[in-house]
Amino acid sequence: xxxxxxxxxxxxxxxxxxxxxxxxxxxxxxxxxxxxxxxxxxxxxxxxxxxxxxxxxxxxxxxxxxxxxxxxxxxxxxxxxxxxxxxxxxxxxxxxxxxxxxxxxxxxxxxxxxxxxxxxxxxxxxxxxxxxxxxxxxxxxxxxxxxxxxxxxxxxxxxxxxxxxxxxxxxxxxxxxxxxxxxxxxxxxxxxxxxxxxxxxxxxxxxxxxxxxxxxxxxxxxxxxxxxxxxxxxxxxxxxxxxxxxxxxxxxxxxxxxxxxxxxxxxxxxxxxxxxxxxxxxxxxxxxxxxxxxxxxxxxxxxxxxxxxxxxxxxxxxxxxxxxxxxxxxxxxxxxxxxxxxxxxxxxxxxxxxxxxxxxxxxxxxxxxxxxxxxx
Amino acid sequence: xxxxxxxxxxxxxxxxxxxxxxxxxxxxxxxxxxxxxxxxxxxxxxxxxxxxxxxxxxxxxxxxxxxxxxxxxxxxxxxxxxxxxxxxxxxxxxxxxxxxxxxxxxxxxxxxxxxxxxxxxxxxxxxxxxxxxxxxxxxxxxxxxxxxxxxxxxxxxxxxxxxxxxxxxxxxxxxxxxxxxxxxxxxxxxxxxxxxxxxxxxxxxxxxxxxxxxxxxxxxxxxxxxxxxxxxxxxxxxxxxxxxxxxxxxxxxxxxxxxxxxxxxxxxxxxxxxxxxxxxxxxxxxxxxxxxxxxxxxxxxxxxxxxxxxxxxxxxxxxxxxxxxxxxxxxxxxxxxxxxxxxxxxxxxxxxxxxxxxxxxxxxxxxxxxxxxx
Numbered sequence: 093x094x095x096x097x098x099x100x101x102x103x104x105x106x107x108x109x110x111x112x113x114x115x116x117x118x119x120x121x122x123x124x125x126x127x128x129x130x131x132x133x134x135x136x137x138x139x140x141x142x143x144x145x146x147x148x149x150x151x152x153x154x155x156x157x158x159x160x161x162x163x164x165x166x167x168x169x170x171x172x173x174x175x176x177x178x179x180x181x182x183x184x185x186x187x188x189x190x191x192x193x194x195x196x197x198x199x200x201x202x203x204x205x206x207x208x209x210x211x212x213x214x215x216x217x218x219x220x221x222x223x224x225x226x227x228x229x230x231x232x233x234x235x236x237x238x239x240x241x242x243x244x245x246x247x248x249x250x251x252x253x254x255x256x257x258x259x260x261x262x263x264x265x266x267x268x269x270x271x272x273x274x275x276x277x278x279x280x281x282x283x284x285x286x287x288x289x290x291x292x293x294x295x296x297x298x299x300x301x302x303x304x305x306x307x308x309x310x311x312x313x314x315x316x317x318x319x320x321x322x323x324x325x326x327x328x329x330x331x332x333x334x335x336x337x338x339x340x341x342x343x344x345x346x347x348x349x350x351x352x353x354x355x356x357x358x359x360x361x362x363x364x365x366x367x368x369x370x371x372x373x374x375x376x377x378x379x380x381x382x383x384x385x386x387x388x389x390x391x392x393x394x395x396x397x398x399x400x401x402x403x404x405x406x407x408x409x410x411x412x413x414x415x416x417x418x419x420x421x422x423x424x425x426x427x428x429x430x431x432x433x434x435x436x437x438x439x440x441x442x443x444x445x446x447x448x449x450x451x452x453x454x455x456x457x458x459x460x461x462x463x464x465x466x467x468x
Numbered sequence: 469x470x471x472x473x474x475x476x477x478x479x480x481x482x483x484x485x486x487x488x489x490x491x492x493x494x495x496x497x498x499x500x501x502x503x504x505x506x507x508x509x510x511x512x513x514x515x516x517x518x519x520x521x522x523x524x525x526x527x528x529x530x531x532x533x534x535x536x537x538x539x540x541x542x543x544x545x546x547x548x549x550x551x552x553x554x555x556x557x558x559x560x561x562x563x564x565x566x567x568x569x570x571x572x573x574x575x576x577x578x579x580x581x582x583x584x585x586x587x588x589x590x591x592x593x594x595x596x597x598x599x600x601x602x603x604x605x606x607x608x609x610x611x612x613x614x615x616x617x618x619x620x621x622x623x624x625x626x627x628x629x630x631x632x633x634x635x636x637x638x639x640x641x642x643x644x645x646x647x648x649x650x651x652x653x654x655x656x657x658x659x660x661x662x663x664x665x666x667x668x669x670x671x672x673x674x675x676x677x678x679x680x681x682x683x684x685x686x687x688x689x690x691x692x693x694x695x696x697x698x699x700x701x702x703x704x705x706x707x708x709x710x711x712x713x714x715x716x717x718x719x720x721x722x723x724x725x726x727x728x729x730x731x732x733x734x735x736x737x738x739x740x741x742x743x744x745x746x747x748x749x750x751x752x753x754x755x756x757x758x759x760x761x762x763x764x765x766x767x768x769x770x771x772x773x774x775x776x777x778x779x780x781x782x783x784x785x786x787x788x789x790x791x792x793x794x795x796x797x798x799x800x801x802x803x804x805x806x807x808x809x810x811x812x813x814x815x816x817x818x819x820x821x822x823x824x825x826x827x828x829x830x831x832x833x834x835x836x837x838x839x840x841x842x
Contacts, residue, residue: 157731159732159737160732160733160734160736160737161733161734162733162734163731163733190737191730191732244535355762357762357763357764357767358762358763358764359532359760359761359762359763359764360532360533360764361530361532361535361536362533362535362536363533363534363535365532365533366532366533366534366563367533387730389730390730390731390732391730391731391762392728392730392762392763393728393729393730394730396728399770402823406823406824406826451823452823453770453773453774453777453823454777
């Protein structure tokens with residue numbers, strides 16, 4: 093049993109000024125307000141430092157676009173078919189991507205990896221721990237979400253070549269048609285041949301997993317929400333770039349679990365990005381949406397996740413809310429909050445010891461632990 | 469006009485000075501304490517720094533929010549296009565120009581993109597104005613060359629497969645320019661805009677700005693400079709830290725970056741903020757730029773902060789975003805708050821190297837043009 097004492101500790105909901113984090117092996121025992129330490133604990137003095145849970149990046153392609161290899165080697169977009177519900181990000185994930193080492197050394201310990209946004213029905217994402225070892229041990233949650241893509245990207249992939257979808261109407265049509273068919277398949281019990289594509293859609297229809305709807309523009313967000321309502325799917329809006337302009341309308345849809353905002357520090361090279369604003373997560377959070385902040389690596393680097401949250405804070409997001417947006421909120425959205433995202437009894441001992449407040453630019457992740465094992 | 473009660477970041481003396489600034493006809497006339505004038509701006513303790521310069525942008529030619537099909541960035545119809553002049557494409561209403569000004573960037577250099585071996589000319593603009601005439605400072609300020617693998621990626625179908633050919637094409641064009649220059653004025657074909665522009669380079673009137681990533685390319689380009697005798701600025705230059713002594717020996721300035729780059733290819737895999745400290749230690753002159761990659765131009769200040777975090781001195785970091793860029797392009801009346809310089813001044817509520825700092829106002833040529841970060 094180890095007790096880290098003297099640091100300011102962000103538990104996932106609040107800061108404790110002079111707390112103690114107690115871990116045993118790979119688990120958190122508890123976080124104490126005062127130093128009533130267990131007698132058998134090895135005391136580790138981290139006075140003046142800051143401890144947070146290991147950070148969680150709710151939307152990334154890390155490992156799928158190997159750093160330094162070139163785009164020809166990317167496993168990001170299966171842009172051969174607009175409907176690929178059964179492809180899995182984990183099958184394109186390369187654990188030795190150099191970006192992973194840098195990223196976890198910056199305090200990010202859990203990521204959600206997802207196929208890219210070329211296909212209206214893009215495939216399944218997975219939650220991965222950035223720890224050493226076999227791929228199977230890194231997977232925290234397989235088939236954790238079904239990515240759907242709205243707006244420009246599917247149009248730019250297929251439409252420009254004269255293929256369907258050319259318009260937003262066709263994107264919606266493709267998605268609705270697929271769910272209509274899958275609904276029949278899912279309800280049929282006997283004598284059916286297993287179809288992996290239909291099975292993937294069934295996961296969403298049975299609400300085992302949420303749909304992760306890539307949507308920038310306000311109308312795309314609302315399209316995604318309407319479809320989710322029609323098929324009674326639980327939905328998370330990815331990017332949500334114009335979400336801050338549509339809060340009232342978004343509130344009308346009960347199926348929405350939350351929004352994953354970002355990448356915030358991004359050059360708005362597409363039309364649908366023109367209203368990109370650092371204030372987006374602040375406004376969404378003020379309206380009580382559950383907000384996570386993403387890197388969308390490699391579109392902006394995953395290792396700067398604290399900077400993205402810091403910018404959201406600088407532009408008006410409550411400091412605690414901004415911290416939650418890279419810890420407990422993404423853990424909840426990814427359905428892994430029983431294990432990661434906060435420092436609570438029985439959760440995985442994933443935590444970071446920082447030299448300064450993690451939002452300070454000069455702050456260094458001095459020590460990073462995943463399941464009690466120090467990886468930095 | 470007098471700005472009173474300012475905390476002035478003086479790059480030359482590397483210190484913060486308390487005082488007042490008198491501005492006449494868009495220039496800094498005097499810096500002293502207790503100055504008076506008929507128009508007063510009370511800075512009330514704000515930190516005043518010289519306006520920043522991003523020396524490698526696509527402002528106005530790769531406009532925010534219009535979509536890449538509207539970009540006037542890469543003239544991919546050919547691999548050699550020195551006659552491309554950004555002033556004919558810069559859209560003054562690109563929101564990024566105004567936003568950059570509001571974040572304290574008062575000057576930018578706009579250049580064509582990365583697709584062509586000779587991409588075109590560089591244009592110096594200020595970040596305030598309704599028309600290109602308002603924005604315009606100088607064109608051409610350089611000719612941009614790309615000796616990365618990006619031109620190959622763009623042209624591999626028909627025009628270019630290897631770097632060997634890229635170098636050969638460039639050399640041939642420079643040889644052609646030499647021949648052109650040998651001809652008497654009467655015999656020269658005056659319609660050849662490309663020859664005229666490249667002559668300016670070979671005569672030493674404007675520098676050749678070469679975008680390279682790898683150290684071997686840096687070496688090859690320096691050899692080319694020796695052979696043809698042009699003045700050279702390197703851009704990109706992500707492996708500069710591997711050969712700092714060579715850069716120092718030949719006195720080559722670098723426009724580093726984008727160092728926050730996420731999407732690293734084989735040529736840029738050694739990108740690191742540590743490069744800045746190595747260059748500082750070796751006395752190599754460098755400026756920082758986002759090269760308008762994944763991050764918007766307005767975030768220039770963050771490059772300085774991360775460079776400082778990776779070991780670059782604080783004043784070295786500030787100079788890299790608000791002084792050296794001017795020096796590299798010979799803009800000698802810009803680059804520090806001191807007497808005689810053009811009054812491009814940014815006021816911050818805190819030390820600009822503090823990530824929480826915000827721009828309160830931006831002054832260009834003695835006029836406050838933006839109030840607060842957009």
